[in-house]
Amino acid sequence: MSSVSKINHLPDELLALIFATGLRDLLSEAHHRLLALICGVCRHWRDVAIGASELWTTIxxxxxxxxxxxxxxxxxxxxxxxxxxxxxxxxxxxxxxxxxxxxxxxxxxxxxxxxxxxxxxxxxxxxxxxxxxxxxxxxxxxxxxxxxxxxxxxxxxxxxxxxxxxxxxxxxxxxxxxxxxxxTTLELINYSPTLADIQNLFDGSPCLESLILHGFYRSGPLDRTNEDNATPIIITAPTSLKSLAVSLYDSHSNGTSCDCILGSLCIPNLEYLEVVGTIILNIDLNVHFRELPKLQTLRIQCCPITLADQFFISLKELRRLELVDMLPELDIRHITGTSQGDSPSSSSPSFPHLSSVFFSTKREYTESPYQLLQLAERCVAAGCPRFTLEVEKGRSEEILNTIASCIQDGRVCIRESNCSDGLIKSHGHLFWDLDEEEIEDEEMDDWEPEWEIDDDGWDEEEDDDDVFEFD
CATH class of the missing domain: 3.30.750 (Transcription Regulator spoIIAA)
Structure with missing residues (x-):
């Protein structure tokens, strides 16, 4: 008895479930190809597939x-x-x-x-x-x-x-x-809003929880002051907004101010902030993101950080810090606000609730991981029960062992991690996130299923209708 004949002894419902399982993780363009193959195996499989409406919902x-x-x-x-x-x-x-x-x-x-x-x-x-x-x-x-x-x-x-x-x-x-x-989630690509635009966006989206701005840019200077009394214009986001992700591809600060709407936003309940830039852009975080008293996770990717940026000292509720694709010469003291001679117990840490840091760079490590280790020791000395320092996978075991050998407190651990993707999943695709695999080996319009299957006594010549045509 052939394998197909054995499977055909299963109840139709179970056979349809097997088909559905095979479709579950496929890209949408692959559904019709697998269903064509299923329908071409034998008449029974074709009848079961056609009768299972749940198999045909991805179009x-x-x-x-x-x-x-x-x-x-x-x-x-x-x-x-x-x-x-x-x-x-x-x-x-x-x-x-x-x-x-x-x-x-x-x-x-x-x-x-x-x-x-x-x-x-x-x-x-x-x-x-x-x-x-x-x-x-x-x-x-x-x-x-x-x-x-x-x-x-x-x-x-x-x-x-x-x-x-x-x-x-x-x-x-x-x-x-x-x-x-x-x-609840809004993703905008190539967005260059005026103050009125962003106000209308918030007014029309009162339940917004996540705002993702891919390739955010400035089209020109904005008048950020009130005409009546010259006070700065502040636009308050909905109280539901908990996550903000921004990718930038032009310079956004002269060190003290910036002509974009980010500096005019008030997001009092923000818990997650992600900023993606490039190593050549000057992005002063303090100019753009102020008064985030509830921020718990901060992800910074490919952004220079200078000593002048006072953004970090206000993040008293920060739990996790992700530093992705950073310059290896990044001075962590620009983030922590500590000086070279400070000991772990000399003063309270800048982030009293911080317990996890991820760090990666595309170049060789210098002092940054060791400075992060000092930050970890300061946090556990201030009462953090356990601190995890993560570095990206693929680094030499010798480097990891060297960093680990410097750990003096058992509450600090170091481990390799891939670090999950942020909300900005594919930096570089500014106009569209091409996050699905492309079929490179063959074109969809050149592909035809093979129907030369002779099993279970079904002669294809008896029914030469296309598997997608109706009886």
Whole structure:
């Protein structure tokens, strides 16, 4: 008895569960390929797969030849919530076809990702979708690959999307959703707001918990003073905002002030801050981020830090510090505010609650890890029950042993760590986070499944319909 015949003795429900498990961790573009293979094994597998609507809920639209496949997925998902990805539409004619067949199902969309070439293609979808309500949409990302700079305000894509929690787009495309009232996470790419823009953003997103700004930049100087009495303008974020991540790619400070909106923000409940820069940029953190009394985690990536930056001395609730891809000559005393002759017990630590530090550099270590070790000793001397110093994996064992040999307090430990990614996952992709693997060895439109399978007595010649066509 063949392996396929043995598997066919399983209940249909269990066989469908096996198929679903195989699909679980695949990228969206791989779902149709695996399902094509499953349906091509034998008639029984095909019947089980077609009858299991949960297998057909991830729908990928990359090119014109997939229109019949998309139609099959939409039909076989049988009213279930769907995850829809639309990309690589290079013609208005094709966009019209895709918009026409997907528009009636937008109310079923749970997640929607659109990568479109330009406004002409976007307008096709707007005309098709604008009368439909995306009532179940919780995650939406949209990106225009060619119109990457200033875009005029566009009409909303849907009639409503009242369940939307996560929204990712270019900064000037923020108004393509009819409402942001339910948003908890907002990611903006190439965002250069005015004070009025950021005020409107906060006013329209009262439940916002995480704000992620990829490639934040300044378009010009801002008037940050009140016209009536010349007092500085302060914009208060929603009390729900707990996480802020910003990647910068131009200089943001002259040492005492900066013409960007970051210095005008008041985020009293912020618990997580992530700043990504480059080693050549001057980013004075104290100018941009002030009065963060509840900050517990600070992640700084590839940012120079100078003695003049007084930002760190105010972080009395800091629990974890992540210093990622830093210059090896970073003087940790610029962060801790200590001097070279200070002993661990000479004074209270700058961070009374700090218990964990991660440090990495793309070059050779110098004094930074040893200075962090001194910081750890100061923290445990002040009452910290256990302090963990993490360095990135891949360093020589000799270096780790040398640092470990300097530990004089058993409450301090050093270990290797990869350090989890921050909210800015792919610094360098300023216009879009290309965090999914690209298929390099073959093009999707050149791939065809092999159907030369003769098993279980099923002769493919008896049923030569495409596996995605309906009976």
């Amino acid at each position: 990928y639209v990359p090119w014109e030849g997939h229109i019949p496949v998309v139609q099959a997925f939409l039909e076989r998902s049988k009213g279930r919530l769907i995850d829809l990805e639309i990309t690589e539409l290079d013609s208005v004619v094709l966009a019209h076809k895709v918009a026409e067949i997907t528009a009636p199902h937008i109310s079923r969309a749970r997640t929607l990702k659109m990568i479109l070439p330009d406004l002409n293609i976007y307008n096709v979808f707007t005309n098709a979708y604008c009368s439909f309500s995306a009532t179940n949409l919780t995650s939406f990302s949209i990106h225009l690959t060619n119109d990457i700079w200033r875009l005029r305000e566009q009409p909303p894509l849907f009639a409503n999307a009242n369940s939307l929690c996560h929204f990712r787009t270019q900064g000037d495309f923020i108004n393509v959703v009819p409402s942001r009232a339910s948003l």
